[in-house]
Amino acid sequence: MTFMKLLTFLTISVLYIAAQSYAAQFIEEEDDFRQTMIEANVLSLRCNELNSRRQKKVQHKQRLQGLIARNMKVLQLIDIKEDPEFYNKMTKTGIRxxxxxxxxxxxxxxxxxxxxxxxxxNLLLQ
Known part of the structure; x- marks a missing residue:
């Protein structure tokens, strides 16, 4: 009878140790998953920030294109002989x-x- 009790005790002990090992492994995997999700979230925030900065720069470029077009139209309408100083200013502005x-x-x-x-x-540059 003592042999059966000893065998039962050893079996229960081995099962208990295996369960603890499995639980520890599961907790580690869950922590890894959480860390991966946090890193993905941080990466997403960083990507959104970089993309919004790029969009602002594109908008600035479009404003500059509009100003250059307006400057060229004004230069075409100005007579150099009538107002040479204004023509020079507009030319310098166009260069800038x-x-x-x-x-x-x-x-x-x-x-x-x-x-x-x-x-x-999922990067889409327009």
């Missing part, structure tokens, strides 16, 4: 706007590279 446009394009390219580098999923 084109320079600003080049910078805006470079910033957009850099922001797109940042988006690609961070590995944002």
């Amino acid at each position: 706007l084109r320079y600003e446009m080049e910078l805006a394009l470079q910033k957009i390219i850099n922001s797109e590279e940042d988006l690609v580098r961070t590995g944002c999923p």
